[in-house]
Amino acid sequence: MHLDHTHTGPAAVSADSARPDGTRRALRIGLGGPVGSGKTATVAALCRALRDRIAIAVVTNDIYTREDAAFLLRNAVLPPERIQAVETGACPHTAIRDDISANLEAVEDLEDSVGPLDLILVESGGDNLTATFSKGLVDAQVFVIDVAGGDDIPRKGGPGVTTADLLVVNKTDLAPYVGSDLGRMARDAAAQRGDLPVVFTSLTGADGVAPVADWVRERLADWTA
């Protein structure tokens, strides 16, 4: 979490914890990970789990815009005005890490247009294992991988697996079918990540997103403390 420094003047520096009017801005959590690991499904499930008590909005960074935004809209997890898509010029990692200006504009616009928000989820387009979010854009990041992508991903490491504030290993229900060893994934992840948390999810199960939702609630509690 990097929420300490504030800056005066309108929309000046990205990591400011306050909005120009002095109120606390929403907590921003980034979700990244390889294509098909279940980032959008995780975002949708989080919205459903949290939306009754928490004011949420979502920014999507599609490789080919609006697919993910359209999925969230179709599934009506949030009203349309709370979902905004950012074009990334075919480079999602640039938009979340190297040049975050379009994403910052999107999160600020959401707060301006739909009123006070508690949480903004910034979903990256599917990318590779090195994609991480800039600390100027998000306060914490979640990296989503899945068991079907190969149980050696945690061992291989990479900035996403190693440094994300939360590692989600998704689709555990598929482990027996793809021959993935969950125990090995957990051990490798622990070796790579030290004390950083890892959760295993199966979004097809009832309340499958609960471990992620709990973690988000804790981050929110810290943020508003």
Add this chain to the structure above:
Amino acid sequence: MSVTATARITAVADGRGSTALPVLESEGPLALRRTRSPDPAYTRVTVVGAMSAPLGGDRLAVEVLAGDGARLTVDSAAATVALPGAGPDAVPASYDVRLRVGEGAELHWLPEQIVSAYGSELDLTTRADLAATARLVLREEQVLGRHGERTGRLSTRLTVRRAGRPLLDQQLAYGPGAPGGWDGAAVLGGHRAVGQLLVVDPAFEDALPPPRLLGPCAALTPLAGPAVLVTALAADARLLRAVLDEALEGLLKETTALQEA
């Protein structure tokens, strides 16, 4: 021998619901005729005669003033064909159009095409100054080369100010001697007819139509003020006119409905 000539039109509301023409001055090749208007609410002037051929070195100008409350249509009898000047050191021809439209006045400036013949050089400048409540319908069409002919050099500038503030400013330049890339994928893409249709109406102030495409190479765009610009490209003059005519008809219906509302 090059020609310098200025034609002048002043239109004023006559106080009885019609528009009078206290000034209607032809000069040289620019001959003006009052012609019958299909809509009696508008007075119509047609530019006739040899205006259809500015040669290299000619300096032609038309000045139109539509005073407060006047309703005037100005059109032309034929296309204006820019032709090369005599001799190798001929200078470009210039054609300056100056339009002023007063409070509550309405001007329709609907000349025929400018055709840029091979070897010609023409600089066309159109400047419109509009009062805050003025209405303007303006059409400009540039055709690059006569049938099957390569184009000359044609530069245009269209500047429109409303209540003293800039509303539209556009320069176009085509043909041999124009800056590079004019026929490439950013500018003309091989098209040989280019047109603009501008409708300025205070009724658009709170009701600007959204942008829309009018075919593969034409778009209707709301400007940053109460005005709409149609930009169109076509293979030839006839196809271009068809797009602009249809757009004009739709826009006039729209403004009439807004004015009545």
Add this chain to the structure above:
Amino acid sequence: MTTRAALLVLADGRFPAGGHAHSGGAEPAVKAGRIRDARDLEEFCLGRLHTTGLTSAALAAAAAQGLDPLALDEAADARTPSPALRNAARRLGRQLMRAARATWPSPELAALAEARPRGAHQPVVLGLTARSAGLEPADAAHCVVYETVSGPATAVVRLLSLDPFEASAVLARLAPALDRVAGQAAEAARHGIDALPAASAPLLDISAEAHAAWPVRLFAS
């Protein structure tokens, strides 16, 4: 004062001001089949340079020179009939403003940000950024003409898988023209707002509207 390195920082494609997500009209031109190879790209860039490139560079030079940025913003509106392009220019202006205030903060930048919270036209912000960085109007113009062609070139490398060496060779071939247009723009800016060029490109205006209406696209403009 020589500030060549500051110019490199500002002109760097990695300067975080949002440009990477914009193709400068190249995406619709590729889709329409008007850009198929390096040759088409060069013609496209040349046309863009001599139209919106010149116009934007002069606006930037004028802002760098200290002309009223709000009057320049209005002049930019009048020179941008396409609402999709006005919108893109203001979004990019807002994004650049953020980067500019983090890199070369100045009261003039703060005042413009205050007056145009949704963003001023990007060339105006760029000119003011150059001014805050101690750069000359000609530097601002150079910066604009370069991004006028480098944006589409980078986009076409991604869209057509064009050989990046070929794309860079296109940019190198355009360099003398870039210098010339930057010089023209800086010269025009010396004569006040009314003397600024307004060169425009019909196809860029039309295709920007078409592109903005696509349900799915890679680039924001």
